Structures are given as C-alpha cells and as structure tokens.
Amino acid sequence: MTLLRKRKQGFHRVGAIMLAVALSLAAGSAVAQERKPIPGTSVSLVPPKGFEPATGFAGLSNQKTKASVLIVEMPAEAYPQLATLFNDSESARTNFARQKVNITKVEQVDGTGGEKVPLLSGTQEAGGTKLDKWIALFRGPKTVMMTVQAPPAAKMQPAEVKALIASVSLGKEATLDEKLAALPFAFKAAAPFRVIDTIGGAGVLMTAGERNVDPSGTQPLMIVAYQMSAPIKPGQEEKLSETMLRSTRDMQTADIKERKRVPFAGQDGVLISGSFKHPNGSDKSFAQYLAIGSGGRFVRLIVMADEAEMPKLQPAVEQTASSVAFAAQ
Numbered sequence: 001m002t003l004l005r006k007r008k009q010g011f012h013r014v015g016a017i018m019l020a021v022a023l024s025l026a027a028g029s030a031v032a033q034e035r036k037p038i039p040g041t042s043v044s045l046v047p048p049k050g051f052e053p054a055t056g057f058a059g060l061s062n063q064k065t066k067a068s069v070l071i072v073e074m075p076a077e078a079y080p081q082l083a084t085l086f087n088d089s090e091s092a093r094t095n096f097a098r099q100k101v102n103i104t105k106v107e108q109v110d111g112t113g114g115e116k117v118p119l120l121s122g123t124q125e126a127g128g129t130k131l132d133k134w135i136a137l138f139r140g141p142k143t144v145m146m147t148v149q150a151p152p153a154a155k156m157q158p159a160e161v162k163a164l165i166a167s168v169s170l171g172k173e174a175t176l177d178e179k180l181a182a183l184p185f186a187f188k189a190a191a192p193f194r195v196i197d198t199i200g201g202a203g204v205l206m207t208a209g210e211r212n213v214d215p216s217g218t219q220p221l222m223i224v225a226y227q228m229s230a231p232i233k234p235g236q237e238e239k240l241s242e243t244m245l246r247s248t249r250d251m252q253t254a255d256i257k258e259r260k261r262v263p264f265a266g267q268d269g270v271l272i273s274g275s276f277k278h279p280n281g282s283d284k285s286f287a288q289y290l291a292i293g294s295g296g297r298f299v300r301l302i303v304m305a306d307e308a309e310m311p312k313l314q315p316a317v318e319q320t321a322s323s324v325a326f327a328a329q
Helices: 003-017 027-032 076-087 089-097 158-167 176-181 237-246 310-323
Strands: 043-045 059-062 067-074 101-110 116-126 129-138 143-150 194-199 203-207 221-226 255-264 267-277 283-292 298-306
Touching (some): 076 129, 089 116, 116 158, 221 310, 237 283, 298 310
Antiparallel strands (some): 059 067, 116 129, 255 267
C-alpha cells in the first residue's frame, strides 16, 4: 500500500471518528461589506444578515432562525480527494446519504476572485426535523468545508448561500494556540498525550506517538468534543453516552464492561469503558466520559488504545479528563 493511499485512509478514518461529527445577500452586496474572521480558522467572510459568531463551534449562528454556518478545516492534501467527491453527483449522493443527507444538486459557484467553488445542496433529517443544507469546499492553506444549514421556516435562499461563498477569503492558517483558545471548553493534555489539531472549532484530537496521521490505528487516540446540535435535557446522560459510543466509527459492536457516574466537566457525568475489535485486527480498550452542561449542551471525551497499553495510559487519561471544563458562555 502506498504512502498516499495510507494517508487517504487516514483522512477517511480520523475524519469519520471526529466528526461522525460530521457536517448568505446578493453576491455584489456581500463582497462590498467588511469580512470578519472566524476565530481559530483561516476563514474570513461576510456574515449573512442576523448571523453572529457562534460560541459552540467554528462558524456563525442565527439565534432567531436557528440557522448556522459551520467551518471545518482539514489538511491541504485532502482537497483533491474531496473535490472528486464534490464534482461527481452519484458519489456525492451515495457518500452523504451515509450521514442522512439527501443531496439534490451539485454545482460550481463563483468564489472570491472568480475561482469556482464546488457546492452541494440538499436536505437532512436531524432529531425529527428536516433541514435545508448546503456544503461548499474551498482550497487554501487548509482544505475548508463550509456547511450551511437552516430549518425550512428560516426561508434561507440559495442566493444568500452563494453570496456567502463569494465573500469567503482564506488567509494564513490559525496557530494551534489560536484554535485551542476558540474551543467551547478548556482542557489540558497529560503526557504522553499531545494535541494534533482541533476539529471544526468544537473538538480536539490527541494521540500518544510520533505520527499525526495514523491510518493503521496503532497509536492511542483521544478526542474531546462539544455537542453542536439541539440542547439535551439533563438526566439523559447514560442513554446518550451509549448512543454516542455506538455512533462512533468501529464502535458499533463495542463490549461495554463498566458503567458508572463520575465527576466530569464540573458536572455529574457518566463513564463507560470496555473493549472492541479494531479493523486492523487488534484488540482495543476504550473509555468514554460524558456530561451535560447547564445549557443543555454536552461534552464527551473518548480514548482508544491497545488493550495491553491502556493500563499504562490510565493515569494520563484520568488527569486529562479531570481538566475538562465548559467554557464560560
């Protein structure tokens, strides 16, 4: 297997885990207004009317209409692979259907400086609600995926989204410190874990080992992520914890061996732990902490490592987990 193929597989697997968290004004008037930077990213844009910087992710939100603009940055090397997906109607529909997104249109629209930007349009069912959805892909120092979603009642128009795309400017990549400062939670990685990068302004990816991209899944992996969907009512921690675990790639059939209540992120949280078989054939252990904050949002920490290695990592896992706290809103 070539190094390029391994890297591509690494993008697929780490991106799916991270994310599984996965995923507007006439063009003339938009570019005439002042662009505003999205904290922790390389993106500057003109916010559509009614949109303000989001506090729980990298992007914008409209509190009145519940519409949002999410910015996710990936390595520059990911662009050719993703662009192929965005330019092929059949591939786009097939791949996004796995995330319950129904792609109805694939097109190229005008970006800054006349550059063509791939744009997917469609709908998504989320929490019993149907959302209008647009997904655009930009090439820059980082590969940038911008997702715009809005409930039908928001009456967001394609022209608004295209104007937003035309206003996007990609500048210098944000430093890791800037990205971490923009997260909606605080934490401190305990050695041997180290931070690789943030995820969509709402999560952070950590590992213990020399490689940043680990397609073979041999290194320990830790993710802390903040929820970006509808608020969750307190008291659902245990059910939510298992739901989130089962929605994580490779964890659908994980064996949960222990469940207990523990302090986490300043709340009465839940810890579940157990084992699973990794696609590379190795036996892995996992631990997942989850807590719901006062605003109905939750934060989750999940760590995965070889069964033989997890006991040695346990002190660092517990130390990192104890450092997690919701950021002041």
